Every structure is written in C-alpha cells, then in structure tokens.
Amino acid sequence: MFIDTHAHLFYHNFENDLDKVIERAKNSDVNFIIVPGTDIETSKKAIELADKYDIIYAAVGVHPHDTKDWNNSLIQQIEELATHKKVVAIGEIGLDYFYDFSPKEKQIEAFTSQIDISLKMNKPIIVHNRDANFDMMNIIRSYKGSNLKAQFHCFAGSLEDARELIELRHYISFTGNITFKNMSSLRSILSRVSVENLLLETDSPFMTPVPHRGERNEPSNVKLVAEKIAEVHNLRTEDVARTTSYNAFKLFGIGMKPKVSFTYQIGKSLYINVTNRCNADCVFCDRKGDAMINGYNLKMSKAEEPDAEVYIKEIGDPKNYSEIVFCGYGEPTIRWDVVKEVAKYVKENGGKTRMNTDGHGNYINKKDITPELKDLIDVVSISLNSTDAEQYAKLMRVDPSLHNEMIDFAKKAKNYTHVVMSIVGLSEIDKEAAKNFVTHELGVDFREREYF
Ligand code: SF4
Ligand SMILES: [Zn+2]
Ligand SMILES: [Zn+2]
Structure with a gap:
C-alpha cells in the first residue's frame, strides 16, 4: 500500500x-x-x-x-x-x-x-x-x-x-x-x-x-x-x-490504476459516486479526464451506475461516518431518485447527509425538487463559481441563463435545508464579491475551496 x-x-x-x-x-x-x-x-x-x-x-x-x-x-x-x-x-x-x-x-x-x-x-x-x-x-x-x-x-x-x-x-x-x-x-x-x-x-x-x-x-x-x-x-x-x-x-508508472469506486471514504466522510454525467463541462473539472480523487477511480459509464441498494449495502451503518456526501465527478441531481432513496436510508439510520451540486437540479429534473430536500439532505453545497453570469457560463461551458437557475435553486433550497455556496479559488474570480453576495444577498453560508 x-x-x-x-x-x-x-x-x-x-x-x-x-x-x-x-x-x-x-x-x-x-x-x-x-x-x-x-x-x-x-x-x-x-x-x-x-x-x-x-x-x-x-x-x-x-x-x-x-x-x-x-x-x-x-x-x-x-x-x-x-x-x-x-x-x-x-x-x-x-x-x-x-x-x-x-x-x-x-x-x-x-x-x-x-x-x-x-x-x-x-x-x-x-x-x-x-x-x-x-x-x-x-x-x-x-x-x-x-x-x-x-x-x-x-x-x-x-x-x-x-x-x-x-x-x-x-x-x-x-x-x-x-x-x-x-x-x-x-x-x-x-x-x-x-x-x-x-x-x-x-x-x-x-x-x-x-x-x-x-x-x-x-x-x-x-x-x-x-x-x-x-x-x-x-x-x-x-x-x-x-x-x-x-x-x-x-x-x-509503478503499480496500477484502481477499479471504479461506487462509494469512497476520505477522512471520516463517506462519499457516494452517484454518476460521472453532468450537464456542465467546467474548465477546471477532470470529469472527462482521469476522474480520480485521492487515489479513487470515479470514472464510470452510465451502464455501470449502480442502483440505490448497492450504495446502501456499501454504506452499512451510516453512523460510522461523520457524513454521507453525494459527490463525484458528475452532477448528483441527474439521478435524483437514487439520491433520495439512499438519503432516506441514511436519515432513517441516524446518519448525516450532504449533497454537492451545481444547483441546476430543477432545470435537470424539469420540476422544483427543493421541497424534497427537506429531512433528506442536511446540507446542500452549491458551486457558485462566479457572481458574473457571463464568467460563470464560460467557466462551466453552459448557457448564461443557468446562473440565474442556480441562484434561484439556492434561494428555494434554503427554505428546506442548510445551504452553503462555494467557489473555487481561481485567481480570476472576485472572491470578496462572491462572499458579499452569498452572505448578504442570499443569506446563506460561504466557503472558498483552494485551487492550485
Ligand atoms: S458541475 Fe461539477 S461535475 Fe459538472 S463539470 Fe462542473 S465541476 Fe465537473
Ligand atoms: Zn537521495
Ligand atoms: Zn537528495
């Protein structure tokens, strides 16, 4: 090892x-x-x-x-x-x-x-x-x-x-x-x-x-x-x-690349690799590349995506972890039904849940999914990426209208769960503006993720 x-x-x-x-x-x-x-x-x-x-x-x-x-x-x-x-x-x-x-x-x-x-x-x-x-x-x-x-x-x-x-x-x-x-x-x-x-x-x-x-x-x-x-x-x-x-x-070139992980532990948290698919294509994301994180291989095809039972079996007792996090190189709300089923199991068995998302879940599911967060997802962490819609669209290679979509998701989600918004600390991003916007205008928590 x-x-x-x-x-x-x-x-x-x-x-x-x-x-x-x-x-x-x-x-x-x-x-x-x-x-x-x-x-x-x-x-x-x-x-x-x-x-x-x-x-x-x-x-x-x-x-x-x-x-x-x-x-x-x-x-x-x-x-x-x-x-x-x-x-x-x-x-x-x-x-x-x-x-x-x-x-x-x-x-x-x-x-x-x-x-x-x-x-x-x-x-x-x-x-x-x-x-x-x-x-x-x-x-x-x-x-x-x-x-x-x-x-x-x-x-x-x-x-x-x-x-x-x-x-x-x-x-x-x-x-x-x-x-x-x-x-x-x-x-x-x-x-x-x-x-x-x-x-x-x-x-x-x-x-x-x-x-x-x-x-x-x-x-x-x-x-x-x-x-x-x-x-x-x-x-x-x-x-x-x-x-x-x-x-x-x-x-x-010594050793070999590990097999795909459906769940993966880092520190005391257990992460759920929900999907490798995403509606965005962020410039800083390795989703289409190796899709490796901390030595775990998260690269799976759509056909390999497991059912909720597989995740549940791998989780076992959720109290063994500080939290169960829905997060991988992909957007979890693409498989919202699976996330809900797994989250329900975790909550019923005394665990804590978090979902890391791009905030496009309503757009992806063509309905407002935020009321469903209640009692299932304890924390929703949304990637803000930028307060500027044009810059956001460029970074994520999505339509600029999705910036509003993401803000709207955050506003609605905060009625049902704890919302944190994060940015990657890229040098071209105005972090102060992001922090002000998130804490004062949206009234949710802010986190910066270091990137180098
Ligand atoms: S939203 Fe997340 S998973 Fe999707 S491309 Fe961007 S960083 Fe990668
Ligand atoms: Zn030496
Ligand atoms: Zn030396």
Missing part, C-alpha cells in the same frame, strides 16, 4: 542485511521502492538491486555532489542505463549549494543535461535541491511547456515554490524530517499542499523519522512519514497511502 520513492539501498550500511530490510518493508505494506543512483557506479548498483528484488525499481543519474567531473560522455552512459526496463526516472539530480562539493556552473550544466536526457527518454526526474532555490526555480521555469515531469524530493523550498511547482504539475515529497520537533515550518508548508500532489519517501539511510531518529533509516519507516502527513492533513493513513501510490503510478 505504500511506495517509498527514495531509498539509497546501495549504501554500504545495507550490505549485510538487505534481505531483511526488504522483508521488513514488505511486512510494513511497502509495495514498491525506488532506488535512485547518485553517480554512474551507484546507478548500476540500483539496477542490480532492481533485477534482484521484485519490489525495487531504479533511477539513474549523477547527484550534484558528484558533478565535479561532469562531462558529455556521461550523457550516453546515463541514456544507456535508462533503457533498462526497471529504470523509471532520471535521478537523483539537482543542485546543492549547501555543501558545494562541486562548482555551481558544473552542477547547473550536469543538471540541465540530465533534464534533457529525461525529456529525450520520456522519463521523469528526481530532484535534489538544497540552498539553491533561486537557480532551481529559474531552471525549472525555463522548461515550462515541455514534457518535463519531476519529483522534488526532501522538499526544502517555500510555499510559493511548492505552489508554482504544483501548477507546473510536478510532485513534492517530504522525508522523516517532518516528524522532527523543530520542523514546524516544514509541517506548515506540508499542511497547505494537497496530498494529491505528494509522494512518499524515506531518503534511506538518512532522515530517519521519530521515534527512530539516530538509527539507520529504511523503507519500512515510510509508514511513519505517511502517518505524519495524515495527521497534518486530518486524513487516515490509508488515504495518504492510496493517494500517493496513485501519484507514483502517474509519475513513474
């Missing part, structure tokens, strides 16, 4: 007990381990380990510490090593101005040459960055628009850097240092980065998490890193494991 994306298992201190280390990793639910080389010799060793152990994959490259003697003949050697079927990345590569073991110019030359290898070979890079944020960000920025995909391991940049890297669709990972007492600033950055942009790593044999600090680190400890991430994000460890494993699948 866990993937340790960064463990230097070729280090001499693993020489005597690597079989046991791998065994302990497997017993701790570690499905895969990526071993990144740091020079040509250790890249070869990483490949040898990948050949020997089924759960190991390799990355090949020259670490900034070892770029002193970088020359172009190394390019061909790395390219050759990278053709091995278990080499999933070029790494670890990057910049390290803290130790400064190699001149900066050499580090930059080696780094950019190896990025070019990754583009040529269509493999991601695993990036090491220490005290070199300015140059690092400039270099990464210069590849905007290319196919570059990267993992920023042992992340040490700022929140702004994290945001920018995520916008560029790169991934970030933190090591056991997020468990250290004096690392609250790092945990604060971690708390602002969605798990959907994270990978797990140990950086073995270094960065051993609490309570094993001081000992040699090993992949079985990746669970402690995942537990800390879960704690910071108020999630379950399995939520972190599932989401980051899928991220590793996307970036490195």
Whole structure:
C-alpha cells in the first residue's frame, strides 16, 4: 500500500542485511521502492538491486555532489542505463549549494543535461535541491511547456515554490524530517499542499523519522512519514497511502490504476459516486479526464451506475461516518431518485447527509425538487463559481441563463435545508464579491475551496 520513492539501498550500511530490510518493508505494506543512483557506479548498483528484488525499481543519474567531473560522455552512459526496463526516472539530480562539493556552473550544466536526457527518454526526474532555490526555480521555469515531469524530493523550498511547482504539475515529497520537533515550518508548508500532489519517501539511510531518529533509516519507516502527513492533513493513513501510490503510478508508472469506486471514504466522510454525467463541462473539472480523487477511480459509464441498494449495502451503518456526501465527478441531481432513496436510508439510520451540486437540479429534473430536500439532505453545497453570469457560463461551458437557475435553486433550497455556496479559488474570480453576495444577498453560508 505504500511506495517509498527514495531509498539509497546501495549504501554500504545495507550490505549485510538487505534481505531483511526488504522483508521488513514488505511486512510494513511497502509495495514498491525506488532506488535512485547518485553517480554512474551507484546507478548500476540500483539496477542490480532492481533485477534482484521484485519490489525495487531504479533511477539513474549523477547527484550534484558528484558533478565535479561532469562531462558529455556521461550523457550516453546515463541514456544507456535508462533503457533498462526497471529504470523509471532520471535521478537523483539537482543542485546543492549547501555543501558545494562541486562548482555551481558544473552542477547547473550536469543538471540541465540530465533534464534533457529525461525529456529525450520520456522519463521523469528526481530532484535534489538544497540552498539553491533561486537557480532551481529559474531552471525549472525555463522548461515550462515541455514534457518535463519531476519529483522534488526532501522538499526544502517555500510555499510559493511548492505552489508554482504544483501548477507546473510536478510532485513534492517530504522525508522523516517532518516528524522532527523543530520542523514546524516544514509541517506548515506540508499542511497547505494537497496530498494529491505528494509522494512518499524515506531518503534511506538518512532522515530517519521519530521515534527512530539516530538509527539507520529504511523503507519500512515510510509508514511513519505517511502517518505524519495524515495527521497534518486530518486524513487516515490509508488515504495518504492510496493517494500517493496513485501519484507514483502517474509519475513513474509503478503499480496500477484502481477499479471504479461506487462509494469512497476520505477522512471520516463517506462519499457516494452517484454518476460521472453532468450537464456542465467546467474548465477546471477532470470529469472527462482521469476522474480520480485521492487515489479513487470515479470514472464510470452510465451502464455501470449502480442502483440505490448497492450504495446502501456499501454504506452499512451510516453512523460510522461523520457524513454521507453525494459527490463525484458528475452532477448528483441527474439521478435524483437514487439520491433520495439512499438519503432516506441514511436519515432513517441516524446518519448525516450532504449533497454537492451545481444547483441546476430543477432545470435537470424539469420540476422544483427543493421541497424534497427537506429531512433528506442536511446540507446542500452549491458551486457558485462566479457572481458574473457571463464568467460563470464560460467557466462551466453552459448557457448564461443557468446562473440565474442556480441562484434561484439556492434561494428555494434554503427554505428546506442548510445551504452553503462555494467557489473555487481561481485567481480570476472576485472572491470578496462572491462572499458579499452569498452572505448578504442570499443569506446563506460561504466557503472558498483552494485551487492550485
Ligand atoms: S458541475 Fe461539477 S461535475 Fe459538472 S463539470 Fe462542473 S465541476 Fe465537473
Ligand atoms: Zn537528495
Ligand atoms: Zn537521495
């Protein structure tokens, strides 16, 4: 269930007990381990380990510490090593101005040459960055628009850097240092980065998490890193494991895409994947793409949409969850009868219900469904998206008249249930205007969903 994306298992201190280390990793639910080389010799060793152990994959490259003697003949050697079927990345590569073991110019030359290898070979890079944020960000920025995909391991940049890297669709990972007492600033950055942009790593044999600090680190400890991430994000460890494993699948091609989920748990809430169909086609929505959320696959065809009984069976006792939420990559009111049947079961059995909707339920069902919300749906969360009808229509790719439709739905719904209106925090949206409109003119609650 866990993937340790960064463990230097070729280090001499693993020489005597690597079989046991791998065994302990497997017993701790570690499905895969990526071993990144740091020079040509250790890249070869990483490949040898990948050949020997089924759960190991390799990355090949020259670490900034070892770029002193970088020359172009190394390019061909790395390219050759990278053709091995278990080499999933070029790494670890990057910049390290803290130790400064190699001149900066050499580090930059080696780094950019190896990025070019990754583009040529269509493999991601695993990036090491220490005290070199300015140059690092400039270099990464210069590849905007290319196919570059990267993992920023042992992340040490700022929140702004994290945001920018995520916008560029790169991934970030933190090591056991997020468990250290004096690392609250790092945990604060971690708390602002969605798990959907994270990978797990140990950086073995270094960065051993609490309570094993001081000992040699090993992949079985990746669970402690995942537990800390879960704690910071108020999630379950399995939520972190599932989401980051899928991220590793996307970036490195390790593992596989999960089967469709009809219900899915995140934290203490259970979500109902009602449908993948929608009357809208929002520019920011991945409904027609992968339709994955937190490692769950919500992509289902109309024929696969289950009956209410299937959901009810999966829910079991609704009191086991803080709430049952009708929400997926689709508009739940398209299957309003199913929602009602499931909600009735939840309410009769002491559970709480919420429905996330685009607010077009009356238009979709060609009747006013809001009186039916009473005693069935405790909270209706409506996507406001924008107070401006034209902008709304553009964002959702719907007719502008649906803006009024949605407002009308909110006004009517508040007579029967608790209404919350939300916007996605896109930079072009006037959030203050939205908040004022929602709280003062409509008299319902407002929520902003962060988007980056
Ligand atoms: S309304 Fe919701 S499900 Fe439909 S396209 Fe927009 S974001 Fe996606
Ligand atoms: Zn590193
Ligand atoms: Zn490393």
